[in-house]
Amino acid sequence: MFAQFIPDGAPVTPIQHLSPDGVLAAGVTPSMSDDQLLAGLRLMMLTRVFDTKAMSLQRQGRFGTFSQVTGQEASIVGSASALDPLIDWVVPQYRELPALLRQGLPLSRFMLYFMGNLAGSRIPDGVNILPIQISLAAQIPQAVGLAWGLQMQQTGGVVVVYFGDGASSEGDFHEACNLAGVVKAPVVFMLSNNGWAISTPRHKQSAASSLASRAIGYGFPGVVVDGNDLLAVHAVTAEAVARARSGHGPTLIESVTYRMGPHNTADDPTRYVDAAALESWKPLDPIVRVQRHLASRRLWDDDRRQTVEAELSAEVDAALVIARAEPAPTASQLFDHVYADPPSTLQRQRAARIGATS
Ligand SMILES: Cc1ncc(C[n+]2csc(CCOP(=O)(O)OP(=O)(O)O)c2C)c(N)n1
Numbered sequence: 001m002f003a004q005f006i007p008d009g010a011p012v013t014p015i016q017h018l019s020p021d022g023v024l025a026a027g028v029t030p031s032m033s034d035d036q037l038l039a040g041l042r043l044m045m046l047t048r049v050f051d052t053k054a055m056s057l058q059r060q061g062r063f064g065t066f067s068q069v070t071g072q073e074a075s076i077v078g079s080a081s082a083l084d085p086l087i088d089w090v091v092p093q094y095r096e097l098p099a100l101l102r103q104g105l106p107l108s109r110f111m112l113y114f115m116g117n118l119a120g121s122r123i124p125d126g127v128n129i130l131p132i133q134i135s136l137a138a139q140i141p142q143a144v145g146l147a148w149g150l151q152m153q154q155t156g157g158v159v160v161v162y163f164g165d166g167a168s169s170e171g172d173f174h175e176a177c178n179l180a181g182v183v184k185a186p187v188v189f190m191l192s193n194n195g196w197a198i199s200t201p202r203h204k205q206s207a208a209s210s211l212a213s214r215a216i217g218y219g220f221p222g223v224v225v226d227g228n229d230l231l232a233v234h235a236v237t238a239e240a241v242a243r244a245r246s247g248h249g250p251t252l253i254e255s256v257t258y259r260m261g262p263h264n265t266a267d268d269p270t271r272y273v274d275a276a277a278l279e280s281w282k283p284l285d286p287i288v289r290v291q292r293h294l295a296s297r298r299l300w301d302d303d304r305r306q307t308v309e310a311e312l313s314a315e316v317d318a319a320l321v322i323a324r325a326e327p328a329p330t331a332s333q334l335f336d337h338v339y340a341d342p343p344s345t346l347q348r349q350r351a352a353r354i355g356a357t358s
Helices: 035-058 073-080 096-101 108-112 138-153 169-184 212-216 229-244 275-284 287-296 300-324 331-335 343-358
Strands: 089-091 161-166 187-193 224-228 251-256
Touching: 035 073, 035 096, 035 108, 035 187, 035 229, 035 287, 035 300, 073 096, 073 138, 073 169, 073 229, 073 287, 073 331, 089 096, 089 138, 108 300, 138 169, 138 187, 169 212, 187 212, 187 229, 187 287, 187 343, 212 224, 212 251, 224 229, 224 343, 229 251, 229 287
Parallel strands: 089 161, 161 187, 187 251, 224 251
Antiparallel strands: none
16 A cells, blocks of 8 residues: 555655655665666666757757657656566657667667658557557557456556646546546556646646545545656556556556756747746756765766766667668658548548659
8 A cells, every 4th residue: 555645635745765865765675676776777867868869860850849858767767667568568648768668669769750750650569568649648548448458358467658747637637547447447647747738837737736636536546756766756656556466456646757858849948937946956857866876885986977878879879870771751651551541632642742752
């Protein structure tokens, strides 16, 4: 049973295992081994390296619109690390790169999506993820359906579905929670509260004192965790996954974090983000927190950081070489895989396109 079950309306202190200085809270046994912690740190760092490169690729016109993860790495890596990729599923929104990688998606495949290549939307066989979802919250009912199906098939699998505070205001979220509670679907609702839905701040999103408190209305637990704390997010998700796996149904996790960059490459947050608020989150960097913790235990130092950063930079560059070796997408491909029998208007447009591009 969760140590923290949301009482209706009460303000809640997020569960924290590591302080911003990297000190383990008294009485807490880490839910991750040292190897898992180092692997989690590496994945968080890879995501940060990728974000920087992706931003520059987008500015060069080689990538389409892209949403960075920066600041939210612990929230996504901590939760994804609690899964067994062989039987569990990840259903993403669009800001969950490291969860997809941990499930087994090759980085080069992820890149193809942002290069407009159809292959980027094709999930390789055996990788338990659904595609990126841009239509807000549409993935949440699908995740519940998937989880319900796994329950019927008795696979033992659990689904973690990711979405933001903005998506949690959509009807799809509430309908999905309701059904999941009724059928006790093995699903974990991972709500990344990063403070913003583009330019809409959290306080304009909902009058509820905590977004996790909504779970009460659907008959399952809600829990609030420090989303910049890898260990706490992992522990809370592991408990929610264990609940789901043993037939006790869903959990709503509100992971309190902060979006340190723009909403995406088309956004200018300087027009609406309070600079002081942004500054106040900088000392809470989730990557630095784990590095400090490991350094205090002599498992990390600056030399090691530089070595790993160089390795990760080379890894991202190598994935880009693979992605760029794929044939460039053609305009006529826009018409593929949408309709089995395209309407005549689309057939005419497609014919005109093929004529224009051949
Ligand atoms: C149904 C729908 N409505 C509106 C949008 C436009 N839109 C794209 S992202 C976004 C904000 C999403 O915020 P949140 O769910 O908190 O996720 P975040 O981007 O902060 O991770 C909006 C309104 C959309 N994609 N889909």
